[in-house]
Amino acid sequence: MAFEPVIGIEVHAQLKTNTKLFCGCPTTFGQATNSHVCPVCLGLPGALPVLNRQTVLFAIRAGLALNCQIQPQSVFARKNYFYPDLPKGYQISQFDLPLCTGGYVDIVVDGQPKRIGVTRIHMEEDAGKLLHQGAEAISGATHSLVDLNRACTPLIEIVSEPDIRSAQEAKIYVETLKQILEHIGVCDGNLEEGSLRADANVSIRPVGQDAFGTKTEVKNLNSFRSIERAVIYEIKRQEEALGRGEAIVQQTRHYDDTTQKTRAMRSKEEAHDYRYFPDPDLLPLVVTPQQIEEVRAQLPELPQARRKRYRDLGLGEHDCETLLNDLARLAYFDACVAVKGEVAPKLIANWILGEMTAVYKEGKHGFEGSPIIPERFVAFLLLIQTDKISGKIGKELLPKLIGSTQSPSELVASLGVSQMTDTSALDGIIADILAANPDVIEKVKSGKTNAADFLIGQVMKQTRGQAKPDLVRELIHQKIQSL
Ligand SMILES: [Zn+2]
Known part of the structure; x- marks a missing residue:
């Protein structure tokens, strides 16, 4: 049976603000661990978030560049889960009322234009980072340390429609997105430093069927090559599983760049597992039409x-x-x-x-x-x-x-290096070189015109590159023909 892949991509882009999303700590990358933290981003009790204005302006700019509608009112929500890099026990994100909705990105695949829908763009804070000790990754590590410099760094999450049909399209989509975000100055697009991270939702369905198959979400795609390879692997894995009569399990999978394989990480959570609710510490975000037009006017x-x-x-x-x-x-x-x-x-x-x-x-x-x-x-x-x-x-x-x-x-x-365009000055030099190379002249006369390149090279050498090569070529051929 022939299958068709159905792929949607979520891109997390770190916004290039000087300070974090809800506090005044700097966002500079590569600083001493836990040096850019304060009560707000450490999640200490009683600390209150204050929304960074620049984040909103950057997110609107991204929304306009990706042809979205900017919502006059959007709401920050708490996404509740526990992980050691998330000191508050919840991430502030946007849920049912995001800032931007309904846009698109035009990509070019093998010379053909294709439009990929953008479902939504919302703002959220990043988590901190775990530094696993004693091994490269969490598996094999003896213990892990927490660095909260990145906690509360502003991100936008750009969610695509499931419009992507191949690994190549997936890669081109993220490349195109990166280019747009860089050009509008909201993200530095540095995949190695994690400023741009992609997750791919992959499913397959029999060709001709409208209903979607069960999807898996592949994480840890930190280069264009890994996006393409991970999607190729995942499509093949699902095809083989269905071919054996097995069902696809909805799950989150981790892509390993060294083995070029995906492996199951956890069963895929549903939105309701996170117990989202509006953050009571933050008012709904109201954006006026005038503010949107100001951002539009500054769009590069x-x-x-x-x-x-x-x-x-x-x-x-x-x-x-x-x-x-x-x-x-x-x-x-x-x-x-x-x-x-x-x-x-x-x-x-x-x-x-x-x-x-x-x-x-x-x-x-x-x-x-x-x-x-x-x-x-x-x-x-x-x-x-x-x-x-x-x-x-x-x-x-x-x-x-x-x-x-x-x-x-x-x-x-x-x-004294101006070009010699004076024919009479070149005539003497050319005459000398022709006189010294009668064998080459014979070759040229017998039809091997390429042999004249040697003579041209000699003239260029003698004039220390100052002769005009086209002119020398013309003169040499003239001279040889008249011999
Ligand atoms: Zn802070």
Whole structure:
């Protein structure tokens, strides 16, 4: 029997606020354990939560970017459970009345557009972290320590509709979501540090059947690769179980990256197990239409719009995607385009993604606070575009632009590296090289035109890269034909 996978994804994204969701403790990652805590996030009796305004603004921004309706009134609820990393004994989340509902994300799978529904986005606090001692994971550990720095860090949970039909779509959906959240500046999208975490709800059903099969929830997906692999494994596991006549058990499963398998963690809990109720310490959250419009007005350009703008500028798909995945470099590209004058955007992109990235990496420079300002970089590219210098000389020149007070054209003049476009100056050099290589000339004459590359290389070497390769090629072929 042929089965069709049905997948929904829950993404937890940590919001880039300076302080926590209900207290003033900093959210900085990687600090000394239990150094960023206070009575509120430690859950001490009598401490009262105060909602962080920035969290709400970020959550609304995410909701608008994902085409959701922003609810005028939403409610914080207590999700009750016990775990050592949750000192209050409950997590403050949103339950039946979330902030955002009914949105969507457009993804592209093998060149085809597909729309994935977003059921809801709600705000909630993160738990602390357990540090297992004596082993990598909880299994095999002798004991565990608790770090509450992360407790009460603001998250949004983005719940998709069960619209995803393959592991590939699941991966692309999370990649697309990450890109949007990064572009709108609400999440740094760092999967390794846990700023973005995904759980996948996976079920299968016979092709043609409308009713959903029993689902399992796969947790611990902390890379795009593990999302794809875990879903592939889980689909196969369920197909094999049904093939053997077994029923799928609704449960939460843990994905192990080393074995690339999922294993049962606990039987899947239902919402009513958590005894949700409105948090009596927090008033319902009221958002006015005016506040929503203020956030909408500040919404930056979304990746989809940017992609279209870059294509219109003549950039290829690969260049677009490479730019879109590095915000600092992308901002630099935009700044260059803003002052580009006659310089082709494609040339700007080529040099930023190629040589400049290499030079900056080597010199440990960043595109944020770039040592070469966009105006200077564009002036440099204009020299290449107008054949004042060759691309080869450009590569040598680029690092020299850093720390120099001379303009790019002054630098070219002082180094004496402007491109030789004077035919008469090249004629003599070419004549000498042809005279020294009669065998190569014979090869070219007998139809092996590629052999001329050697001669061109010799001319380039002799002119220290200053000759224009296209011109040299033309002159050499002319000369050989006239011999
Ligand atoms: Zn605190």
